[in-house]
Amino acid sequence: MASNRLAHETSPYLRQHRDNPVDWYAWGPEAFAAARDRDCPILLSVGYSACHWCHVMAHECFEDAETAELMNTSFVNIKVDREERPDVDSIYMDAVQAMTGRGGWPMTVLMTADGHPFYGGTYFPKPQFDALLQRVTEIWNGQRDELDGNIMALQEALQRSASVTPADVLPGLELLGQTLQALGQNFDADWGGFGGAPKFPSTMSLDLVIRNFAAHRSEGAAQVVTTSLDAMASGGVYDHLGGGFARYSVDTMWLVPHFEKMLYDQAVLARVYLHGWQVFGHTRWLQVLGETIGYVLGELTDGGGGFYSAEDADSADEHGHGHEGLFYIWTQAQIRALLPPELAEAAIDWYEVTAEGNFEGATILSRLHHRGELHRPESVESARQMLFEARAQRARPLLDDKVLTEWNALMLAALAEAAAAAQRADWLEAAIKNANFLLRELRKPSGRWHRSWQRDGGPRHDALAADHAALVCAFVALAEASGQARWIEAARETADTMLDHFWDATNGGLFTTADDGEALIVRQKDLMDNATPSANSLAVSGLYRLGALTGEARYANHADQIVQLAAGVVASAPSAFSHLLGAYESRARGIAEIAVIGDRPDLVSALQQRYLPNCVLAWGEPYDSPLWDARRDGFAYVCQNYTCQAPVESVEALITQIEALA
Secondary structure: OOOOHHHHOOOHHHHOOOOOOOOEEEOOHHHHHHHHHHOOOEEEEEEOOOOHHHHHHHHHHHOOHHHHHHHHHHOEEEEEEOOOOHHHHHHHHHHHHHHHOOOOOOEEEEEOOOOOEEEEEOOOOHHHHHHHHHHHHHHHHHOHHHHHHHHHHHHHHHOHHHHOOOOOOOOOOHHHHHHHHHHHHHEOOOOOOEOOOOEOOOHHHHHHHHHHHHHHOOHHHHHHHHHHHHHHHHOOOEOOOOOOEOOEEOOOOOOOEEOOEEHHHHHHHHHHHHHHHHHHOOHHHHHHHHHHHHHHHHHOEOOOOOEOOEEOOEEEOOOOOEEEOOOOEEOHHHHHHHOOHHHHHHHHHHOOOOOOOOEOOEEEOOOOOOOOOOOOOHHHHHHHHHHHHHHOOOOOOOEEOOEEHHHHHHHHHHHHHHHHHHOOHHHHHHHHHHHHHHHHHOEOOOOOEEEEEEOOOEEEEEOOHHHHHHHHHHHHHHHHHHOOOHHHHHHHHHHHHHHHHHEOOOOOOEOOOOOOOOOOOOOOOOOOOOOOOOHHHHHHHHHHHHHHHHOOHHHHHHHHHHHHHHHOOHHHOHHHHHHHHHHHHHHHHOOEEEEEOOOOHHHHHHHHOOOOOOEEEEEOOOOOOHHHOOOOOOOEEEEEOOEEOOOEOOHHHHHHHHHHHO
């Protein structure tokens, strides 16, 4: 069978569909021109490589000759990797949610030749999908005017994020209190997290609660954090043999995951377990942090230093058929066949492996009935290593080996912060290697950025606001972790590019796409956190910290304007602004600028190991900033708005000054 156009793409997700009988196009002008020439609608299909239900629909529909004929006869068919083109995905996901009240992937959208949607949905089984194609073809050919009302209504819905107007002044901290109260009301006291099944980690909200506990030591905040972090790390959503987390749980107990493992989840969960360990001191959370970072460095890292995007939920059985979770599940018989008797029984008991299993006749390893008991005895650790090595011989889930700027920057920021806090030189080395990779492979000679890189095809697609904002945060974190001045320069350059090309001069905030980027049907703003922090919340965090380190007020002023823009919509979805509110709390309470001058590793490490969300740290190589002006070697300076307390030279005196800030 001849391959279709997707054979020439670099995205692993698009290449998965290159042998479909569907006459796929990639997103681009060629597809839209074909739809205009044929006077036919466009069928847009959006997914990602690790998506289980994307594979199911592909097998049922896109590999089926009958369905493909319906698609090819009446539609121009476009396939999009949502991870490469989140700008496209966001627009049409908003449309699907407006039409159906729900969203997800695979996403199917029917639209006009100029890109305006009129119908959409998520997963369709073949009978319903075929019927939909036939009905839309009938309407298009005979009653096309009936679609105009849908198109107009959806266009208004798609423009909402761009039409938000800012508050007149910055909000008070009562907005933070209201958000924390809403989170408390939605907290699952039995199993942690927020809301019911399916259950996502909600890491930005958990991080906001950790910040609140560090400041106020409330028992309620402690319960939210401890229950949630222990339950997630004890459930099957955590990989107890190899480290790292699956994307979400289909139940309330964190037992049965959708088994895909995404880089961005490792980044945001590593950060929340890091902060949990720093604030509560529980070494079991440091263990989870170390195993999660170990998974990324061991399984998701390119030789040049970039981090790959994901591993699939499905893996192949002995007949080559894909099954969700097959790589991760065990039976008692399999364990007893692999391990010496005493180790086998220790593993079966520790990981709660039963004869009947908990997933399709086998067992997802967990500590569900021993929540928070994660430190493994020697016998269990020996068994874990042997099971891990045996599992490595199984058919592994598909690796999505594209490198995404935004997700790499999220992981880089977490890795740099963790390296500093845990004093891990190997983690810092990996962070610097990743940052060098991003500069080498994804930054253009002009200083602009690409979003995606793949070894077979190099860099592709223009970077979006979220890529730039995440990079600013990452470079600032790396500067604070390494003491190398070049990362502050990289952060400045990236921030300036972001503000030059994405800023809304009328209402404030960042548009998703650049002013000279591809013109889509609307120019949206990414305001609300989802599985990752939004572009605008990342920008608030990065710009406040960069402004504090450099003394350039314009960075903080732009962040203030984003907060004013978000202030009017926070009440509609408080948990969707947790990352922004955490950063804004630092601004409202006053960011402390700390400079350690000269060779004082004792002072630097004492600061790095503490949880200090309202402080920035300048040390090592000087750069252009008032923090370095007229300073004495061997001393630390604790400042606010560049007005400094008396310089100190002992760890005890430094910590006393910092504690007095609170």
